[in-house]
Amino acid sequence: MQDARCKKVQGSRLKGDFFQLSAFSFQLFSCLLSLVSCLFFFASCGSGGGGSSGSTPTTPSSGKTTVSGAVQFEDRTFDSTGFTGTQNKAVRFADIEIINSSNSSVIASASTDINGNYSVTLSPPSSNVYVRCLTSTSVVFGKGTKAYNIEIVNGSNSIYSVVSDVFSAASTGTYSKNLNASLVSGAGGPFNILDTLTDGAEFVVAKNGSFTSSKVKAIWYDGNTDGTYYSAAANDLHFLGKSTDSDCYDDMVILHEFGHWVSNNFSKDNSPGGTHTITGHYDIRLAWSEGWATFFGSSVRSYAGYSNPEYYVDTTGGSGNGNLLFSYEIKTPSYSSLATGSDNELSVSSVLWNIFLSAGFSGVWDVSKNYLPTAVEVSLEDFWDGWFVRGQGSTLNPSSIFSARSIEYASDSYESDNNRSQAKTVTLGTSYHHTYYPSGDEDWISFIATSGTTYTIETLNLTNGADTHLFLYSTDGATLITSNDDRSLTGTDKSSLITWTATATGTYYVRSKAYSDSGAISTYGSYNLRVQ
Amino acid sequence: MLFSKNRISKIISIFFPILFLLLISSKPIPPIDVIIEFAKQSSIPGMVVVNLRVIPLVEHSNIDIQIELPEKLKLLSGTKKWNGILEVDKTETFQYQIYIPDSKTYELKAVIILKMITGETVRREETLEINPVAKKNEYKKNHIKEGKDRGVIEFKGE
Structure with a gap:
């Protein structure tokens, strides 16, 4: 390749040379002149494209013009205290394009491999080109069943990239172009989102055997105050870019939102959405x-x-080490006394993590993918049911893991009390702890009432998503006197309250069951029952 | 009560399209939300007003709030240290008047420690940058529009 170029320049420059030299001297002189001419030629080529470099192939070879190199980004390492430093990491499976600098057209494309290396063949060779590595993996997609399509864009749907200087690749040989998306340039952040989502996609492929044709699209830009969230409607991910809270380097935040994406694309999610603190108790x-x-x-x-x-770990995104916004642990959960019940997200995370530690991910994935989509309202209750329906119970009985977080998917100590004849007589003023378990469970009690006395029959301390429904029956245990679902018509209190004055002395019956009419969400739940 | 839930279902069905747009899954947040910002457009150097907004999201037994000022900045009004109990889910605003002597970059830090009724504590630190150093953008090369709806932001990477 080098020879061919020399010949071309020789032909144009040495005609009319008057020096009389020996054959050897002539060859030496002509090669030096050729070299100078070549440099002049390529410098001219690059001048219109913003400067050029790399005009000489790193590795001359015959026949092909190849551009190759490695792409890295500047990653930020972190632990539970915030950022701990930086390191360079390979940009994996990203789209590589060779761009014609004159008209911005893509003249060749490829993708980086798992080590961030790429190699693109130009045919024909071209001058005025540059290399561009995009925050996308669309080139990889379509090359096999394990491919996935990830894209990181800004608020205007523009994709990020790092580029080389303009250079000429007009000769055959291999041109080396390494790229780096640095932290200070602003390119490191979007490439970190790509890297983190690549980790996520690789995990799904490893556990599921394949991905889906749906694109994983993430939107982040410096100054974004829109919020960090997953939109089920658009099936895309959004990340904050505020000066006080930027999530482009918060890998766990990114993967949390990707977890929602996976749930919606491989399983089922009925979350009503909204703000949620890690210690709060919400809709299951x-x-x-x-x-x-x-x-x-x-x-x-x-x-x-x-x-x-x-x-x-969630950081402010500020420069330097630390900058922790907050962090928490899910194995032995932080705020342990509040991380209880199926209605607390930290409790749910802890249950799943400890199942994972005991039995691996395959059972969790099997239930999530194959059972949860059949559930009406997806919650931890359905995961519990699915664990046994899918036969995972033979691998691990997770009862102790659930009970460690005060999740009572088990019969209470008063069973069997499922009808009038089994009703347990209660002492007035005493609370009795019950669970609705298994599905459709009813808890019956009886009490002796005195004519003219007013009684309060109520459910208290509802946990694990309980939504109680009380029915008061007359002395025959069949004639309904009154009932109550929620004690208040407003608010979110799902406990029940009946205030009733006895018109005749006798033994009366109370039937308690999980609310199961329109709008019902939970099947199970824990509560106290009291008559006074 | 059944009527009540049916009515809610009807309301939900009517407003479903709106609710659908709201069905987004946001990131977890700590048990106390903190925002620190200038109260209004401030001219620096000079006197500025800073608002610290604190929103406890859980029942608690105490909240400690402390403002840390760089030596050259003067607190003209507002309490450097405060502790007490705040109403859950309600925003409490603490206001500070601060004198900033020059146009150098400073950091005003608020440290908030919430003690839960269970005894566990949550620590939050929020920083307000005063005269932040302008972000370097010389590495940003250009923004190219290509074909249909495709834009590419190019950063120098070599």
């Missing part, structure tokens, strides 16, 4: 969705080999 569908998402993120990081994957 929300707790499941958020608890799953954090658990999924930890699972990805465990699979990828990162240390302490059981920590969720």
Whole structure:
């Protein structure tokens, strides 16, 4: 290749030479002149494209013009205290394009491999080109069943990239062009989102055997105050870019939102959405969705080999080490006394993580993918049911893991009390702890009432998503006197209250069951029952 | 009560399209939300007003709030340290008047420690940058529009 170029320049420059030299001297002189001419030629080529470099192939060879190199980005390492430093990492499976600098057209494309290396053949060779590595993996997609399509864009749907200087690749040989998306340039952040989502996609492929044709689209830009969230409607991910809270380097935050994406694309999610604190108790569908998402993120990081994957870490995104916004652990959950019940996301994460530690991910994935989509309202209750329906119970009985977080998917100590004849007589003023379990369970009690006395029959301390429904029956145990679902018509209190004055002395019956009419969400739940 | 839930279902069905848009899964947040910002457009150097908004999201037994000022900045009004109990889910605003002597970059830090009724604590630190150093953008090369709806932001990577 070098020879061919020399010949071309020789032909144009040496005609009319008057020096009389020996054959050897002539050859030496002509090669030096050729070299100078070549440099002049390529410098001219690059001048219109913003400067050129690399005009000489690194490795001359015959026949082909190849551009190759490695692409890296500047990653930020972190632990539960915030950022701990930086390191360079390979940009894996990203789209590589060779761009004609004159008209911005793509003249060749490829993708980086798992080590961030790429190699593109130009045919024909071209001058005024540059290399561009995009925050997308669309080139990889379509090359096999394990391919996936990820894209990181800004608020205007523009994709990020790092580019080389303009150079000429007009000769045959291999041109070396390494690229780096640095932290300070602003390119490191979007490439980190790509890297983290690649970890997530690789995990799904490893556990599921394939991905889906749906694109994983993430939107982040410096100054984004829109919020960090997953939109089920658009099936895309959004990440904050505020000066006080930027999530482009918060891998666990990114994977948490990707966990929602996975849930919606491979399983089912009924979360009503909304704000949620890690210590709060909410709708069990929300707790499941958020608890799953954090658990999924930890699972990805465990699979990828990162240390302490059981920590969720959210930073401010500020420069330098530290900058922790907050972090928490899911194995032995932080705020342990509040991380209880199926209605708390940290509790759900902890349950799933400890099942994962005991039985691996395959059972969790099997239930999520094959059972949860059949559920009406997806929550931890359905995961529990699915665990046994799918035969995972033979691998692990998770009862102790659930009970460690005060999740009572078990019969209470008063069973059997499922009808009038089995009703347990209660002492007035005493609370009795019950559970609705198994599905359709009813708890019957009886009490002796005195004519003219007013009684309060109520459910208290509802946990694990309980939504109680009380029915008061007359002395025959069949004639309904009154009933109550929620004690208040407004608010979110799902406990029940009946205030009743006896018109005749005798033994009366109370039937308690989980609300099961329109709008019902839970099947199980724990509560106290009291008559006074 | 059954009527009540049916009515809610009807309301949900009517407003379903709106609710659908709201069905987004946001990231977990700590048990106390903190925002620190300038109260209004401030001219620096000079006197500025800073608002610290604190929103406890859980029942608690105490909240400690402390403002840490760089030496050259003067607190003209507002309490450097406060502790007490705040109403859950309600925003409490603490206001500070601060004198900033020059146009150098400073950091105003708020440290908030919430003690839950269970005894566990949550620590939050929020920083307000005063005269932040302008972000370097010389590495940003250009923004190219290509074909249909495709834009590419190019950063120098070599």
